[in-house]
Amino acid sequence: MNKERKLIVAGNWKMNKTVAEAVALVETLDRDLGAQTxxxxxxxxxxxxxxxxxxxxxxxxxxxxAQNMSEFDYGAFTGEINAGMLRxxxxxxxxxxxxxxxxxxxxxxTLVSAKTKAAHAAGLKPIVCVGETLTQRxxxxxxxxxxxxxxxxxxxxxxxxMKDTVIAYEPVWAIGTGKTATTEQAQQVHAFIRGxxxxxxxxxxxxxxxxxxxxxxxxxxxxxxxxxPDVDGALVGGASLEDRSFSDIINSTRN
Ligand code: PGA
Numbered sequence: 001m002n003k004e005r006k007l008i009v010a011g012n013w014k015m016n017k018t019v020a021e022a023v024a025l026v027e028t029l030d031r032d033l034g035a036q037t038x039x040x041x042x043x044x045x046x047x048x049x050x051x052x053x054x055x056x057x058x059x060x061x062x063x064x065x066a067q068n069m070s071e072f073d074y075g076a077f078t079g080e081i082n083a084g085m086l087r088x089x090x091x092x093x094x095x096x097x098x099x100x101x102x103x104x105x106x107x108x109x110t111l112v113s114a115k116t117k118a119a120h121a122a123g124l125k126p127i128v129c130v131g132e133t134l135t136q137r138x139x140x141x142x143x144x145x146x147x148x149x150x151x152x153x154x155x156x157x158x159x160x161x162m163k164d165t166v167i168a169y170e171p172v173w174a175i176g177t178g179k180t181a182t183t184e185q186a187q188q189v190h191a192f193i194r195g196x197x198x199x200x201x202x203x204x205x206x207x208x209x210x211x212x213x214x215x216x217x218x219x220x221x222x223x224x225x226x227x228x229p230d231v232d233g234a235l236v237g238g239a240s241l242e243d244r245s246f247s248d249i250i251n252s253t254r255n
Pocket of ligand 1: 217
């Protein structure tokens, strides 16, 4: 696939996999994908498996990401993990503002923006998620909602930080449901997001930012979605839990 920006495919394992299962999965993935350089590949295990997975992938091109972090540097925040702790485990990426956290933990755009800035300050690359619900789409609010999330969650970044931020467009109605946005729906929102970044940071920055699509990405639909001009990769949930389906998604983009 001949793309303007290097594709980035990340696996969001959510609350799945023991340490042993996680290590077994990345061992196979590294064997299947570790030598390819066409696509940036990231795996995001739960916190408990980050250390073991990082050690396993120490010499691999596959990078490790976390699924969340605190906006604070240190202190009395029981149960929280900071960006420095993740860097300490050789973690390179962190997913922020996933819709499940926006919904279950009530994470706001202001909080996501604080986390995004804290990630950059520690040298972590954030993958910032945005997406509309079905009700919002059906009431024609998609662009209003996405525009607000993009502006709010990425507020305060400078141009270099913005270029180094990955955005994941994940329509909430497509996550874990088996329903995928059509290629037209995905391309339309991705182009809208890039336009928004352009309004804030200028065209050069907007053209550099990678925007992933997420929501029921599978080997069968990945190639079509990722061939859209403004779709620069995928954030994969369910299909990243198994070696074959995750590597098939990546391989389907390399034809
Ligand atoms: P899904 O999840 O691929 O299982 O729909 C995507 C995500 O939530 O990141």
